[in-house]
Structure formats: C-alpha cells, structure tokens
Amino acid sequence: MKVLHLNTYDIVGGAARAAYRLHKGLQGIGVQSKMLVQTKVSDDYSVIAPTFWLDKIVNKFRPSLAKLTLDNTQQLFSPQWLPDNIMPKIKQNQPDIVNLNWVCDGYFQIETLAKIPQPKIWTLMDMWAFTGGCHYSNTCDRYINSCGACPQLHSYKDQDLSSWVWKRKVNAWRNINITIVSPSNWLAKCAKSSSIFQDTRIEVIPFGLDINRYKPIPQKIARDILHLSQHKLIVLFGAIQATNDLRKGFQLLKIALQHLRQFGYQDKIELAIFGASQPDPPVDLGFRTHYLGQLHDDITLQIIYSAANVMIVPSLQEAFGQTASESLACGTPVVAFDGNGLSDIINHQQNGYLAKPLDTYDLAKGINWVLEDSDRLQRLSYRAREKAEQEFSQELQAKRYLSLFEEIMSSHSSKS
Structure with missing residues (x-):
C-alpha cells in the first residue's frame, strides 16, 4: 500500500511533528509512506518538496501572501485562497490513499480536496477543517451552524471573511467521500457538531511517539x-x-x-x-x-x-x-x-x-x-x-491507521 501524507511542513511545529511521526510509524511496519510538503527542513528522502528554484521562492512567500486578506488579527486564521500546485504532484506519486494533515499557510486551496481521486483521510491537527478559518474557536461556537461575525476577526458582520471561507468549504465538499481522524475525543465531538462534518465518518486515533526515545532517564x-x-x-x-x-x-x-x-x-x-x-x-x-x-x-x-x-x-x-x-x-x-x-x-x-x-x-x-x-x-x-x-506508542498508532486504510481501500475497491 502506498500512502501519501500532505502537510505544510515536515518537522517544524507540533502539527508537523505529529504528521512526521505517523509517517515514520507507518514506514516502521512496512507501509510505503511518503510526505508531500510545502517546506522541507529535514534531509529525509521520503519527504517530497519542490526542488525548482522558482517554486522554492514562491513557497517561501506563501505564508505571508495567504495572510494578505487579514486585518492584523493576532489569532491563527487561514483563508486558504491561494491557488496550489498539488494535484500534479499527487498524480506523479500515484498513491493508493491520501492522508491530509495540517495543510494551511497557503499550501492547500479548499477546492483542491474534491479533485483528489484517491480515497482520502484527514487527520485533524486543530479545528480549521470545520470552521470558517480559525484554528481554535476559543469560546465561539458559530461553526456549529455557519460562520460569520467572527470574534477572532473582530467582525460584527454576518457576511465576513469567515462566512466566505465557510461557504467555500460547504460548496466544495458537499458530496465528498472522506474519513476524518481525530487525535482526541474532544476534537472529534467538536467536528461532529459542526455543520461541515456532521454527516461524516469520524474516528479517534491518538497521536503516537517513539516511546523508545521518549523514556525516563535518571x-x-x-x-x-x-x-x-x-x-x-x-x-x-x-x-x-x-x-x-x-x-x-x-x-x-x-x-x-x-x-x-x-x-x-x-x-x-x-x-x-x-x-x-x-x-x-x-x-x-x-x-x-x-x-x-x-x-x-x-x-x-x-x-x-x-x-x-x-x-x-x-x-x-x-x-x-x-x-x-x-x-x-x-x-x-x-x-x-x-x-x-x-x-x-x-x-x-x-x-x-x-x-x-x-x-x-x-x-x-x-x-x-x-x-x-x-x-x-x-x-x-x-x-x-x-x-x-x-x-501512545508510534507502532500502535501506525497499526490503527493501517487497519483503517485497509478497510477504506477495500470499501473503495468494492464500489469501483
């Protein structure tokens, strides 16, 4: 089985570390796993990133360009309006299954998700996938119905940037076949209560780590x-x-x-x-x-x-x-x-x-x-x-994902 993980970074930041740990855990149990990223820091051959100089320059400025629509908000908010070049790279790698992770900072346009023909998993790293752009809602629960009048944007208008992002997700993902994986029951409950994922299959698999590396020393x-x-x-x-x-x-x-x-x-x-x-x-x-x-x-x-x-x-x-x-x-x-x-x-x-x-x-x-x-x-x-x-062992997490991948692949094949 060939698995391709999409993540903005490979090892920089908590979400990247979580995605990379899953990737390495799957490799550890014999799965052909690769990561496709916008920005690569490691020297891992199985992490794929742009090599052409112009692509590197464009990607360097993507995070800043992605925030041009924001009004100096101090919160993490991602409109994801920039076009991307992900589909040719997915086609080139020919994966059997695609696992999305943290795909923000201008890396992944909302409308791209529906274009991916392979079976799709989305490992939630935060709340962004089911909100109008915020990564954590704080005390706001507007994502349950629809977004707008976003407190993180200091907006009092129902038709604001968060409403526009939410509508794009609803329209682009209306009939999409995807399985959501949450690392915690709390986040799974939030996703299930959202207007975007209320009818979507949601599983809970905790993040793993290398417990042979993270262990007590005197x-x-x-x-x-x-x-x-x-x-x-x-x-x-x-x-x-x-x-x-x-x-x-x-x-x-x-x-x-x-x-x-x-x-x-x-x-x-x-x-x-x-x-x-x-x-x-x-x-x-x-x-x-x-x-x-x-x-x-x-x-x-x-x-x-x-x-x-x-x-x-x-x-x-x-x-x-x-x-x-x-x-x-x-x-x-x-x-x-x-x-x-x-x-x-x-x-x-x-x-x-x-x-x-x-x-x-x-x-x-x-x-x-x-x-x-x-x-x-x-x-x-x-x-x-x-x-x-x-x-929380990396091996246990990988085996849980592999079981889910095999189930989804089997269901996909029977419907083809």
Whole structure:
C-alpha cells in the first residue's frame, strides 16, 4: 500500500511533528509512506518538496501572501485562497490513499480536496477543517451552524471573511467521500457538531511517539546536564512560543503560581520553561525560573521531561497535547485543564491531575497534589510511563491507521 501524507511542513511545529511521526510509524511496519510538503527542513528522502528554484521562492512567500486578506488579527486564521500546485504532484506519486494533515499557510486551496481521486483521510491537527478559518474557536461556537461575525476577526458582520471561507468549504465538499481522524475525543465531538462534518465518518486515533526515545532517564543525570538543582522540585512548562501564545495558557499559569505560594513552596520549587527565552524585562513568577529556549530535537526534550517532577500544560484548548504525552512517556506526571484533548491523555489522579477548566486555583491545587507526597509522586510517575506504553506508542498508532486504510481501500475497491 502506498500512502501519501500532505502537510505544510515536515518537522517544524507540533502539527508537523505529529504528521512526521505517523509517517515514520507507518514506514516502521512496512507501509510505503511518503510526505508531500510545502517546506522541507529535514534531509529525509521520503519527504517530497519542490526542488525548482522558482517554486522554492514562491513557497517561501506563501505564508505571508495567504495572510494578505487579514486585518492584523493576532489569532491563527487561514483563508486558504491561494491557488496550489498539488494535484500534479499527487498524480506523479500515484498513491493508493491520501492522508491530509495540517495543510494551511497557503499550501492547500479548499477546492483542491474534491479533485483528489484517491480515497482520502484527514487527520485533524486543530479545528480549521470545520470552521470558517480559525484554528481554535476559543469560546465561539458559530461553526456549529455557519460562520460569520467572527470574534477572532473582530467582525460584527454576518457576511465576513469567515462566512466566505465557510461557504467555500460547504460548496466544495458537499458530496465528498472522506474519513476524518481525530487525535482526541474532544476534537472529534467538536467536528461532529459542526455543520461541515456532521454527516461524516469520524474516528479517534491518538497521536503516537517513539516511546523508545521518549523514556525516563535518571533524574540526577538529567539535572546535571541542564545545570538544574538536585534538591528542589522542578515544575516544567513548555510549548512553541510558550510565553506568547495565549492559547497555551502562560497567563493562567502565572496566576496559578501565585496561588501555589500559599501552599508553602517558596523555597522548595524552581521553574523550567522551554520554547521561550527570558523576556526583557524579566517577569517575576514568584520562583526561580530557568528559561531553556527553543528546542528542536527529541533527545533534549527527553532530558528536560526526565529532569522535572511535574509538567504543566495549561492550554485553553488543545487538539491533543503532545507535550503531555511526551512527558508521560518520560515518567513525569502532568497537570492540565479538563475539557479538551488533554483529557484523553491524563487520567485524573492516576498519572496527573485534571483541573476544572480555566480554574487557576484548582490548577495550583493540582500541582500541590502531585508534589506534596513523594510516594504518590513515584506511583504517578510509574503510571505515567505505563499509560504511554499502552496507548501512545508510534507502532500502535501506525497499526490503527493501517487497519483503517485497509478497510477504506477495500470499501473503495468494492464500489469501483
């Protein structure tokens, strides 16, 4: 079976990492898998990207061109109006099945989807596929019926850019045969409630990772490498643009840390933050803080997770939450808000703590609950690794996808 994955990038960003992990997982069980991307960073021969100099120049400017219709919105919003050159490349590779992933930043025009003749899977990385352009809806639920008067565009008009994007999707995908795969039950529920995918088959397959690479290493060694204290409790937080992306919840973590001081941890805790450098001027978080900067490799992440006592993932919305599953695989329990994709990763008071949605005091209580009892912390650590082994291995994810691919291919052949 020949599988072709479409994704804007190969390894840059969380969605790219998720798509690439699936691609490598399928190769690991003998599937002929390739990735077709707009921008390639790796040297992986099985990742296909434009090689002609003019195509490279055009693709370099696609993300900026794609945002020309936006009015300086600070939210991630993708109209996907640019024409693309994907169909000739799909035809050239002759796949048996096409798996879409994160295809934004001008890479994939909405109308292209209906032109793909092969059986199609769409692995959701966020909410974009069923909204009028936003990647996360925040508190807006207009995608359930139709978009318009978009709060992320600061619009009060029913006929706005989000309405136009939503109508294009409805018209272009009206009779399309596609299977949606969500990494979490929360995102699957959102997709099923949408006007675009309400009648579409939706499956849930969690994101996988290499649990032989993401595994615990001795905490003392990890802390020596990172020059972290051997005697303090280390609270970890991290994400791409960790302190600037409002959806990742750093602003809520700051409040929770103020609450945490009430539990008497002033001299017992140090913070570690990856995905950001120390801001100027520095922010007083109430505890000594180590900024570890931007990270791009699995080994460094494994070391950081292993050095921590607890990982905090205070995202407002999360399709899945790969930092949480990576942390569990390294034996570090996770504290997060309930009510999004993280609820599938964390078993409350088994391998971490699920706080009431956006309740910063309960988030602080969760951190305290994990740290206050050393025997409990050890049990949580064991169960964290156990959960990763049982549910998040790359091989298990690949086998689940292969089973779905084979079923869809069989159904497609019988109808041909």
